[in-house]
Amino acid sequence: MNSKLIAPSMLAADFGNLQRDTEMVNNSDADWFHIDVMDGHFVPNISYGMPVIQAIKKHATKPLDVHLMIEKPERYIEEFAKVGADIITVHYESTVHLHRTLTQIEDAGCKAGVVLNLTTPVSVLEDILPKCYMVLLMSINPGFGGQKFEDITYDRVKKLRRMIDERGLDTRIEIDGGVTDKNIKQLVEAGADTFVAGSHVFKSEDQTKTIATLKTLANS
Numbered sequence: 160m161n162s163k164l165i166a167p168s169m170l171a172a173d174f175g176n177l178q179r180d181t182e183m184v185n186n187s188d189a190d191w192f193h194i195d196v197m198d199g200h201f202v203p204n205i206s207y208g209m210p211v212i213q214a215i216k217k218h219a220t221k222p223l224d225v226h227l228m229i230e231k232p233e234r235y236i237e238e239f240a241k242v243g244a245d246i247i248t249v250h251y252e253s254t255v256h257l258h259r260t261l262t263q264i265e266d267a268g269c270k271a272g273v274v275l276n277l278t279t280p281v282s283v284l285e286d287i288l289p290k291c292y293m294v295l296l297m298s299i300n301p302g303f304g305g306q307k308f309e310d311i312t313y314d315r316v317k318k319l320r321r322m323i324d325e326r327g328l329d330t331r332i333e334i335d336g337g338v339t340d341k342n343i344k345q346l347v348e349a350g351a352d353t354f355v356a357g358s359h360v361f362k363s364e365d366q367t368k369t370i371a372t373l374k375t376l377a378n379s
């Protein structure tokens with residue numbers, strides 16, 4: 160059984176106070192920084208790229224979990240590794256030669272994972288699963304923070320959990336989009352172990368306490 164990890168999404172941080180928000184995550188019960196890279200092509204939004212990741216890395220004391228929502232991510236893997244990514248996930252839908260892209264991530268010294276859009280069947284992972292450190296299941300349509308969690312995610316997590324267990328693997332299952340204190344326990348029960356939370360954390364009054372509550376609920 161993997162430990163339960165919380166990864167606050169820096170997309171919801173205050174970019175004018177990035178150092179402050181990075182230190183808040185450092186000093187909280189969070190485990191990773193979740194970094195959303197969007198290119199305005201793969202998803203209808205543009206977020207940030209290498210310079211901002213580098214700025215976060217400068218102050219971060221925890222691993223950077225970099226989620227690439229970009230077309231042909233294989234063009235930039237080495238650059239993301241260079242600015243400090245520890246884990247890099249790419250969308251199944253964004254790269255033609257997925258196995259080659261994951262190898263490229265590993266060769267760059269990072270842990271490699273695959274992301275599935277909300278309704279891409281988890282069965283497409285059958286052959287690539289042994290190569291995945293983590294699978295990220297989107298629980299919203301990617302592109303924006305603050306959206307409502309989609310309930311179809313629970314069944315998707317259960318299916319993926321079965322696939323992982325049947326193969327005797329320890330692949331992490333990360334959930335991203337609309338994660339809150341209201342659904343995290345049910346997600347753990349379904350078989351997830353890694354949780355991205357953006358607006359629920361950064362829009363709360365006491366961010367450190369919100370992270371601590373998520374961690375406690377995930378472990379209860």
Ligand SMILES: O=C(CO)[C@@H](O)[C@H](O)COP(=O)(O)O
Pocket residue numbers: 168170171193195226299300301302303304305306335336337338355356357358359
């Ligand atoms: O990948 C994405 C958005 O596409 C996410 O990481 C969001 O940033 C999660 O934000 P919340 O739904 O938790 O506000």
